[in-house]
Amino acid sequence: xPAYANRVKNMKDTALYMRGLFGGMTNPDxxxxxxxxxxxxxxxxDIIQSIACEVLASDNRGREALQYSSTxxxxxxxxxxxxxxxxxxxxxxxxxxxxxxxxxxxxxxxxCQVYIDPGDVILIESPAFIHCIDIFxxxxxxxxxxxxxxxxxxxxxxxxxxxxxxxxxxxxxPTFHNPTGKTLTAQRRKRLAELGSEYDVIIxxxxxxxxxxxxxxxxxxxxxxxxxxxxxxxxxxxxxxxxGSRLGYAVAEKDLxxxxxxxxxxxNSHSSSLDQVLCxxxxxxxxxxxxxxxxxxxxxQRRDIMLECIEKFFPQGTKYTRPDGGFYIWVKLPDGLDxxxxxxxxxxxxxxxxxxxxxxxGEENVGSNTMRLNFANAxxxxxxxxxxxxxxxxxxxxx
Amino acid sequence: xPAYANRVKNMKDTALYMRGLFGGMTNPDxxxxxxxxxxxxxxxxDIIQSIACEVLASDNRGREALQYSSTxxxxxxxxxxxxxxxxxxxxxxxxxxxxxxxxxxxxxxxxCQVYIDPGDVILIESPAFIHCIDIFxxxxxxxxxxxxxxxxxxxxxxxxxxxxxxxxxxxxxPTFHNPTGKTLTAQRRKRLAELGSEYDVIIxxxxxxxxxxxxxxxxxxxxxxxxxxxxxxxxxxxxxxxxGSRLGYAVAEKDLxxxxxxxxxxxNSHSSSLDQVLCxxxxxxxxxxxxxxxxxxxxxQRRDIMLECIEKFFPQGTKYTRPDGGFYIWVKLPDGLDxxxxxxxxxxxxxxxxxxxxxxxGEENVGSNTMRLNFANAxxxxxxxxxxxxxxxxxxxxx
Numbered sequence: 001x002p003a004y005a006n007r008v009k010n011m012k013d014t015a016l017y018m019r020g021l022f023g024g025m026t027n028p029d030x031x032x033x034x035x036x037x038x039x040x041x042x043x044x045x046d047i048i049q050s051i052a053c054e055v056l057a058s059d060n061r062g063r064e065a066l067q068y069s070s071t072x073x074x075x076x077x078x079x080x081x082x083x084x085x086x087x088x089x090x091x092x093x094x095x096x097x098x099x100x101x102x103x104x105x106x107x108x109x110x111x112c113q114v115y116i117d118p119g120d121v122i123l124i125e126s127p128a129f130i131h132c133i134d135i136f137x138x139x140x141x142x143x144x145x146x147x148x149x150x151x152x153x154x155x156x157x158x159x160x161x162x163x164x165x166x167x168x169x170x171x172x173x174p175t176f177h178n179p180t181g182k183t184l185t186a187q188r189r190k191r192l193a194e195l196g197s198e199y200d201v202i203i204x205x206x207x208x209x210x211x212x213x214x215x216x217x218x219x220x221x222x223x224x225x226x227x228x229x230x231x232x233x234x235x236x237x238x239x240x241x242x243x244g245s246r247l248g249y250a251v252a253e254k255d256l257x258x259x260x261x262x263x264x265x266x267x268n269s270h271s272s273s274l275d276q277v278l279c280x281x282x283x284x285x286x287x288x289x290x291x292x293x294x295x296x297x298x299x300x301q302r303r304d305i306m307l308e309c310i311e312k313f314f315p316q317g318t319k320y321t322r323p324d325g326g327f328y329i330w331v332k333l334p335d336g337l338d339x340x341x342x343x344x345x346x347x348x349x350x351x352x353x354x355x356x357x358x359x360x361x362g363e364e365n366v367g368s369n370t371m372r373l374n375f376a377n378a379x380x381x382x383x384x385x386x387x388x389x390x391x392x393x394x395x396x397x398x399x
Numbered sequence: 400x401p402a403y404a405n406r407v408k409n410m411k412d413t414a415l416y417m418r419g420l421f422g423g424m425t426n427p428d429x430x431x432x433x434x435x436x437x438x439x440x441x442x443x444x445d446i447i448q449s450i451a452c453e454v455l456a457s458d459n460r461g462r463e464a465l466q467y468s469s470t471x472x473x474x475x476x477x478x479x480x481x482x483x484x485x486x487x488x489x490x491x492x493x494x495x496x497x498x499x500x501x502x503x504x505x506x507x508x509x510x511c512q513v514y515i516d517p518g519d520v521i522l523i524e525s526p527a528f529i530h531c532i533d534i535f536x537x538x539x540x541x542x543x544x545x546x547x548x549x550x551x552x553x554x555x556x557x558x559x560x561x562x563x564x565x566x567x568x569x570x571x572x573p574t575f576h577n578p579t580g581k582t583l584t585a586q587r588r589k590r591l592a593e594l595g596s597e598y599d600v601i602i603x604x605x606x607x608x609x610x611x612x613x614x615x616x617x618x619x620x621x622x623x624x625x626x627x628x629x630x631x632x633x634x635x636x637x638x639x640x641x642x643g644s645r646l647g648y649a650v651a652e653k654d655l656x657x658x659x660x661x662x663x664x665x666x667n668s669h670s671s672s673l674d675q676v677l678c679x680x681x682x683x684x685x686x687x688x689x690x691x692x693x694x695x696x697x698x699x700q701r702r703d704i705m706l707e708c709i710e711k712f713f714p715q716g717t718k719y720t721r722p723d724g725g726f727y728i729w730v731k732l733p734d735g736l737d738x739x740x741x742x743x744x745x746x747x748x749x750x751x752x753x754x755x756x757x758x759x760x761g762e763e764n765v766g767s768n769t770m771r772l773n774f775a776n777a778x779x780x781x782x783x784x785x786x787x788x789x790x791x792x793x794x795x796x797x798x
Contacts, residue, residue, distance in 0.1 A: 015661040049455035056448035244672030262414040275644030
């Protein structure tokens with residue numbers, strides 16, 4: 001067979017890791033704190049069923065749902081994004097600033113198509129969302145980690161690395177970060193937007209957890225501080241509507257949206273028309289507010305239970321984040337405990353989590369005692385049982 | 400803003416063309432023979448409505464439709480492809496040879512991710528399906544046209560170009576070609592598969608029209624002659640199920656499927672779960688055969704009417720193909736008539752078609768008198784009126 005493209009070599013490590021991650025997501029016999037899936041109970045199945053039954057029976061809307069549609073995405077879905085999601089977040093936009101994409105991550109792929117040549121540098125967080133690093137690797141970018149403290153990216157280090165590496169892009173998950181659950185302060189958000197403008201760097205604000213907040217006050221988006229168009233927003237309907245729908249959106253200046261659209265035409269032409277119609281109707285019929293409250297109440301309770309159980313059962317010296325939203329608690333076990341090795345033991349007891357080490361991209365000997373726990377997709381009794389069991393395992397191995 | 404990636408320059412011409420193509424597809428006031436959309440009447444709206452109502456009400460299947468799923472795609476959809484579409488086409492495969500993709504064209508994108516570095520050569524047809532050339536341009540490939548006669552690619556020229564250019568890939572739409580409607584003979588299919596094996600070149604067999612045949616005998620796929628794994632099949636559910644569902648599939652050796660899957664993880668993780676469930680149920684519940692017959696009957700009639708009207712109304716000296724299936728008739732007007740200029744006049748009368756010149760990629764001064772007519776997506780009376788009107792316009796301009 002002919003030689004593979006260079007990018008295949010470049011993505012090898014993360015690609016194998018991603019295969020494992022996707023392979024393990026759907027074993028129903030395991031109490032999984034590992035994946036990033038929402039709770040089955042948080043999927044608006046009844047609502048989507050009633051919308052689907054009705055719209056597919058309608059001549060016009062039904063055919064719209066089954067026929068080719070525009071690459072931009074459905075107008076009324078983009079309108080719902082503008083008025084119900086962007087405006088409350090302080091982002092002034094109209095529908096020409098919005099591109100519907102296939103899954104929240106497609107924005108990273110399309111933005112790389114537009115901006116990244118092999119060898120270009122992207123600054124990332126430490127640890128970073130590995131799925132996006134896998135995308136950056138496919139585009140043969142160099143992902144350079146920046147220091148993070150308890151509230152995310154440290155601006156002094158970001159600026160130093162901008163000067164040192166002249167990056168094309170800075171990638172961040174500023175709200176309820178994946179994997180750490182941390183949230184960047186308003187002051188740093190403002191500074192990051194300014195750095196993008198000052199140094200002519202794209203700030204890629206990936207914010208899929210933003211609207212799933214259980215406590216504390218909503219913060220302005222980085223984009224809301226952007227005066228030069230350098231900040232691009234990526235978001236997803238996976239957490240608030242349905243991950244199976246593979247719907248997300250990019251927000252950017254109109255010129256850039258056109259280029260992202262060009263890349264999308266050369267990727268998959270457009271996102272599922274049916275899923276777009278269902279999602280647009282979900283907003284237009286006013287289901288979003290109530291559903292949003294319902295899932296936040298569910299997840300808040302699960303977060304609180306998991307925090308309570310970690311406090312109670314994990315060994316002394318364990319550190320962990322207390323996120324105001326999102327899906328993840330980030331745990332640092334006491335030194336000497338290796339979360340990858342412990343995962344093998346945990347899985348023998350049918351409990352899984354995500355070991356953190358592989359998410360420190362480009363760093364050696366870091367994070368071997370870290371793990372990400374998804375509290376959203378486990379029932380109360382499974383959280384209690386699972387965290388207690390993990391706690392016992394960790395305490396035992398510590399001896 | 401930072402400099403764009405090189406690929407943006409490289410795709411400029413086709414990207415602008417594609418924007419225009421997608422922009423013009425949905426104007427309802429025009430009798431359009433231009434786009435590639437199926438007829439609204441050929442969308443199985445009632446069937447999909449009844450399946451959606453039922454599966455979304457079911458606990459397990461409903462949640463499967465709304466939750467994350469595997470990158471490979473739903474097992475029962477891949478099983479339906481293997482037994483109902485590949486086996487009858489003479490292709491021996493199991494589900495591990497099949498990857499579900501988002502729209503039939505995603506296979507080209509993913510295959511380029513795996514094989515194409517900037518400057519790599521892809522041999523294409525003359526004229527070629529421009530949407531794929533746009534993809535190849537994004538990957539900075541050099542697309543080199545090969546001679547085509549009345550039955551498609553001329554094997555002697557393909558072999559000469561293989562020796563001259565050492566391509567990574569040969570891209571072909573062998574059945575009811577887009578834009579010409581031509582079909583490659585069995586003998587040439589066999590030879591093309593052999594050339595792939597002999598010279599270590601990927602044969603990319605893009606076959607979305609294969610199963611929409613109105614007359615003549617089905618031909619074996621190129622893949623069925625492939626003994627070395629060099630042939631990769633791309634196919635789509637857009638023509639036989641629903642283009643809005645953005646579902647297609649790739650068929651390849653298992654090792655390659657895994658690499659395509661890696662590229663898909665770094666593109667959009669997986670295709671819409673809901674659309675996959677609906678499509679799988681469409682096959683499992685046995686709707687496909689009857690629906691297939693229904694749309695073939697509809698399209699056969701439209702093809703016959705259009706051929707009859709072209710014969711009757713187009714100027715003497717016009718040449719055109721008589722396809723046994725698919726959507727397109729390819730017309731060569733008498734020399735001196737310019738189909739791009741005539742299109743401006745035609746659109747003033749609310750009739751559109753696709754001027755052929757831009758589809759001769761990498762060739763100058765060719766095809767200015769050619770056009771592609773989609774007979775599938777126009778009602779009988781519109782075909783009669785539209786072709787007669789075009790015929791009058793062409794005759795008048797010829798004077």
